[in-house]
Amino acid sequence: MLSNKQQIEEANREVEKIKKEVEKNHWRLAYHLAPQANWMNDPNGFSFYKGEYHLFYQHHPYSPEWGPMFWGHAKSRDLAHWEHLPIALAPSEDYDVDGCFSGSAIEKDGKLYLMYTGNKWTGENRDTDLKQVQCLAVSEDGLTFEKIKENPVMTETPEGDIHPYHWRDPKVWQEGDYYYCILGSKTKDEKGQVLLYRSNDLISWEFLNVAAKGEGNFGFMWECPDLFRLDDQDVLIMSPQGVHPEGDLYHNLHQSGYILGTLNYETGVLDHGPFELLDYGFDFYAPQTTIDDKGQRVMIAWMAMWENEMPEQEFRWAGATTLPRILTLNNGKMVSEPAPELKALRQNEVSFENIKMDKELQLTGIEGECIELRVTIDAKEASTFGLKVRVNEEENEETLLTYQVEEETLLFDRNRSGKGPGGVRKAAISLRDNRLQLHVFIDHSSIEVFAQGGEKVMTGRIYPSEKANGISFFADQEIVIVSVEKWEMKQAFVEGPTNNVGGMNV
Structure with a gap:
């Protein structure tokens, strides 16, 4: 078997x-x-290290389909501009031969440690024929990582009602004199849960408890957990698999959300409230957070969904991440807003104020396929209003964002968005002073909609034709467009210093 370094070079x-x-x-x-090419899924190891944001991700560098997982890597100084870096981890050892699965990062003694799940298939059945262990890799510069000789640092699941094969996606943090780690898991009869561990050196780990467990419609496996303190609350983010639809909720294959509570670090139990979604759109999974030098709690997620059609695979790439979002709490609910640093990408502003309209209206210069859009609408007497984006009338393409006043619901409709999957997603949201605020980011094959200052967010991939750049406003009665601002967005990727890897410059 090729070494980690050799596999990375190849x-x-x-x-x-x-x-x-x-x-x-x-x-x-x-x-x-x-990814610069081929497959990406979960963000991993999101961290702020030596003045820069590092984001790793599940990566299959040999095809645009899921395969044996490597860790891709990028970094940013400001959350707006990003630099691609050489691959960080390869499945090079017997304990991770079939994948360096998801995990997290932490700084210790000035070094950056990656904690991840090593995966090995032991047969044909991907649900029962597997061996998962928890592993560490370390770097002194944040670029080149070595797997430690003590790996794996966790080899067997604990005793009790814990599934013996499925435990993965470690998220590690420090609290007081100890390091803590939370892992996604499930019970033997297929109920999602998370496991809490403690260590004083990152290498020897003690199992504390099942920190939280699903009851009722809470899924059969909780993936990608993340636990952190926000204001005076402990927040557990996770991605439960197998939650059944309820009304307008949970219509994606898998969900991502959070619970608020208090973690008892002695007993290892999280006393918590109900589950809430983090995003009400189509394509949002495996979110991970970090805290930066400004004290911001920043979240990034995979902007895709398992088992969805991905038309970009035809062009030898697949998957992306959401924009970085700043998390805050307001009246016991999570608020997600786009990182303010993204303003650095704005150019060529076009704006209007106090436009009365009904039926349908286009505004000169309010169009585009790579833009940021801020809109405030006074509903007046309208019962339905909204906007159409990525419009191409010749091809009958449009993506609809519709607000229904009586139902107090925002709809994201991509049934005529071009290629790829269609569907409608709904988010319950109330007008404020009879007004709706939308903050919309459009980027060629994605839309992220932040409603009412991030009270609700809806994310989706869309695949329209190149000519689909029209935007129009519509209403069934008179409304007032109180304000609309549009910016074209610059390219976020910068060429970094030369990194010589395997005889080539990347």
Whole structure:
């Protein structure tokens, strides 16, 4: 078997060969992080280290389909501009031969440690024939990582009602004199839960307890947990698999959300409230957070969904991340707003104020496929109003954002958005002073909608034709567009210093 270093060199060469071709694709994102080529899923190891944000991700560098997982890597000084870096981890050891699965990062003694799940298939059945262990890799510069000789640092699940094969996605943090780690898990009869561990050196771990467990419609496996303090609350973010639809909720294959509570660090139990979604759109999974030098709690998620059609695969890439979002609490609910640093990407502003309209209206200069849009609408007497984006009348393409006043519901309709999956998602949201505020980010093949200052967010991938750049406002009665601001968005990716990897520059 090739060493970790050799596999990384080979994988980097593979990506380098086709990345220029991938860049030509008209669905290629300009200001969202996506792999330079081939497959991406969960963000991993999101951390603030030596003055820079580091984001790793699940990466298959050899095809645009899921495969044996490597860790891709990018970094940013400001959450707006990103630099691609060489691959950080490869599945090079017997304990991770079939994948370096998801995990997290922490700084210790000036070094950056990655904690991840090593995966090994033991047969054909992907649900029962697997061995998962928890592992560490370490770097002194945040670029080159070595797997530690003590790996794996966790080898067996604890005793009790804990599934013996499925425990993964460690999120590690420090509290007082100890390091803590939370892991996604499930019970033997398929109920999602999370496991809490403690260590004083990151290497020897003690199991504390099942910190939280699903009851009722709470899924059969909780993936990608993240636990942190926000204001005076402990927040557990996780991605439960197998939650059944309820009314307008839970219509994606898997969900991502949070619970608020208090973690007892002695007993290892989280006393918590109800589950709430973090995003009400189509494409949002495996969110992970970090805290930066400004004290901001920043979250990034995978902007895709398992088992969905991904038309970009035809062009040799797949998957992307959401924009970085700043998390705050307001009256016991999570608020997600786009990182303010993204304003650095704005250019060529166009704005209007106090426009009365009914039926349908286009405004000169309010259009585009790579833009940021801020809109405030006074509903007046309208019962339905909204906007159409990525419109191409010739191809009958449009993506609809519709507000229904009586139902107090925002709809995201991508049934005519072009190629790829369709569908409608709904978010319950109330007008404030009879007004609706939308903050919309459009990036070639994605839309993120922040409603009422981030009270609700809806994210989705769309795949329209290149000519689909129209925007129009509509209403069934007179409304007032109190304000609309549009900016074109610059390319977010910068060329960093030369990193010589395997005889090539990347």
